[in-house]
Amino acid sequence: xxxxxxxxxxxxxxxxxxxxxxxxxxxxxxxxxxxxxxxxxxxxxxxxxxxxxxxxxxxxxxxxxxxxxxxxxxxxxxxxxxxxxxxxxxxxxxxxxxxxxxxxxxxxxxxxxxxxxxxxxxxxxxxxxxxxxxxxxxxxxxxxxxxxxxxxxxxxxxxxxxxxxxxxxxxxxxxxxxxxxxxxxxxxxxxxxxxxxxxxxxxxxxxxxxxxxxxxxxxxxxxxxxxxxxxxxxxxxxxxxxxxxxxxxxxxxxxxxxxxxxxxxxxxxxxxxxxxxxxxxxxxxxxxxxxxxxxxxxxxxxxxxxxxxxxxxxxxxxxxxxxxxxxxxxxxxxxxxxxxxxxxxxxxxxxxxxxx
Amino acid sequence: xxxxxxxxxxxxxxxxxxxxxxxxxxxxxxxxxxxxxxxxxxxxxxxxxxxxxxxxxxxxxxxxxxxxxxxxxxxxxxxxxxxxxxxxxxxxxxxxxxxxxxxxxxxxxxxxxxxxxxxxxxxxxxxxxxxxxxxxxxxxxxxxxxxxxxxxxxxxxxxxxxxxxxxxxxxxxxxxxxxxxxxxxxxxxxxxxxxxxxxxxxxxxxxxxxxxxxxxxxxxxxxxxxxxxxxxxxxxxxxxxxxxxxxxxxxxxxxxxxxxxxxxxxxxxxxxxxxxxxx
Numbered sequence: 001x002x003x004x005x006x007x008x009x010x011x012x013x014x015x016x017x018x019x020x021x022x023x024x025x026x027x028x029x030x031x032x033x034x035x036x037x038x039x040x041x042x043x044x045x046x047x048x049x050x051x052x053x054x055x056x057x058x059x060x061x062x063x064x065x066x067x068x069x070x071x072x073x074x075x076x077x078x079x080x081x082x083x084x085x086x087x088x089x090x091x092x093x094x095x096x097x098x099x100x101x102x103x104x105x106x107x108x109x110x111x112x113x114x115x116x117x118x119x120x121x122x123x124x125x126x127x128x129x130x131x132x133x134x135x136x137x138x139x140x141x142x143x144x145x146x147x148x149x150x151x152x153x154x155x156x157x158x159x160x161x162x163x164x165x166x167x168x169x170x171x172x173x174x175x176x177x178x179x180x181x182x183x184x185x186x187x188x189x190x191x192x193x194x195x196x197x198x199x200x201x202x203x204x205x206x207x208x209x210x211x212x213x214x215x216x217x218x219x220x221x222x223x224x225x226x227x228x229x230x231x232x233x234x235x236x237x238x239x240x241x242x243x244x245x246x247x248x249x250x251x252x253x254x255x256x257x258x259x260x261x262x263x264x265x266x267x268x269x270x271x272x273x274x275x276x277x278x279x280x281x282x283x284x285x286x287x288x289x290x291x292x293x294x295x296x297x298x299x300x301x302x303x304x305x306x307x308x309x310x311x312x313x314x315x316x317x318x319x320x321x322x323x324x325x326x327x328x329x330x331x332x333x334x335x336x337x338x339x340x341x342x343x344x345x346x347x348x349x350x351x352x353x354x355x356x
Numbered sequence: 357x358x359x360x361x362x363x364x365x366x367x368x369x370x371x372x373x374x375x376x377x378x379x380x381x382x383x384x385x386x387x388x389x390x391x392x393x394x395x396x397x398x399x400x401x402x403x404x405x406x407x408x409x410x411x412x413x414x415x416x417x418x419x420x421x422x423x424x425x426x427x428x429x430x431x432x433x434x435x436x437x438x439x440x441x442x443x444x445x446x447x448x449x450x451x452x453x454x455x456x457x458x459x460x461x462x463x464x465x466x467x468x469x470x471x472x473x474x475x476x477x478x479x480x481x482x483x484x485x486x487x488x489x490x491x492x493x494x495x496x497x498x499x500x501x502x503x504x505x506x507x508x509x510x511x512x513x514x515x516x517x518x519x520x521x522x523x524x525x526x527x528x529x530x531x532x533x534x535x536x537x538x539x540x541x542x543x544x545x546x547x548x549x550x551x552x553x554x555x556x557x558x559x560x561x562x563x564x565x566x567x568x569x570x571x572x573x574x575x576x577x578x579x580x581x582x583x584x585x586x587x588x589x590x591x592x593x594x595x596x597x598x599x600x601x602x603x604x605x606x607x608x609x610x611x612x613x614x615x616x617x618x619x620x621x622x623x624x625x626x627x628x629x630x631x632x633x634x635x
Contacts, residue, residue: 009473009526208494211493211494211496212493214493216482218493219472219480222476223480225471227470229431229451230467233451233467234455234460234480235452235455235456235481235547236484237452238452
């Protein structure tokens, strides 16, 4: 029997993990030097933090879609929960934590906690569903979060925090300040998000996901994804692990949202709509489900692309769509894949093993 | 023969020393039944499995054998009757809880975690005996390393029973068919069951593979001293390793006994071959 050489999965995966860390660090070093030596244009410099935030979103959604196999269409909702809670926290902390990086870190942690809480609450009804139904309901919850934040008013005065829904009835005392103004969102945000902070967040997210995948929880996520009935038969708590993955993912999305928001002076809930959710899903699908590196590269490429296509003005989104379609077709074409695999000296051997 | 408590008196081909397997049974089914779509798929099913017994569940296609396994593992909740596992009522338990209580199974149509490596399939089944939390995993704390190393060692040891330790890092879905069936048994064993249910373990195997499988089942039985119930169509396997056999037809038990008794039972012959035409 011409026995097909079986691929050593452990070796392939370990190599992929180190390659991912290496490429992220390399990209950071290059961008940082280019940015400090002013080679990078100012528009590109302004995009570094959003790119980092989208990378974290891509990693976070990949945990749900790629690793635990549930399609979530409302991920921008968690990003907005994180953005609003993180920015509000940062504004409240302005008085007593003058050092911006510490304030940013604390704001991201608070954002992650709020988004995780939202993920938990939404997870209770949503994770009872499967497949398409789950996707539709997460979409609905994404919209619900957007509507709530569009109608949410939060102010602070000497009496503490005041909030109201639908219209501003907070009745702040003199000297009080309205932080979240419903559809107007938050304005006057101090831009404390920096590229190094974004880089650190990407690295932490990668570490969380990679280390989780190689642990009992990660194996449980993937086991449930591959075969739910068999997973039950070996005593895995399906609900517990689905919830864990969903909440972890929401927490990371929240931190990314806070980072994203603190790169702008104004933030509104409408920024985190269905289109943003789909954009994040496109990162994951384009990069390959479960493939963190692919998702990161897709996030960077698809954030830069619309800017680079600006010169084509009216045809910008048309070209964007065409490039997306060609890339999707290309990455799924076996011949094109073989061609690229042949170029890579590390993968060539493994590729030949597979073909033999 | 009174089938209520004693079902097998004499261990026939056991490799374990003589023992009274009728004492302290691991599993007792009392008047078990389920109605699926208006049909009594299993009805009035009474069976007792001894603590270290190897029993066979046979019958023609559609007799309800796999349904019995699904009832035991609570994939279906029985409409009537009681299942006692180690003397405790399993009423209202979920599949997950049943596994924690001690029943592990394999599936007729193989259900592996295809995208995980072979060793990870086994380690996934050890999830409930590992104690470290997610924080230890994310920060790679010492207890994570210690437990992972121990689990990996035990997984390799279990795989080596079936001679699969060399395939540990291969993707489970790319294994040859026979190896996939064996991996399912290893995965079930990794949950430390007191009762192992094998659903057609020899399906699709050639005679020499079946002979190996038979040796392996005996080895597992001897090493872990657990009860094993198997559904099988390969009569050479059933007659060779089972100490007791239960024959199902149309959801009803038509015979119980030792392999010799079953082979001579006219009702069984009729179920498999049909009634002799009266001249």
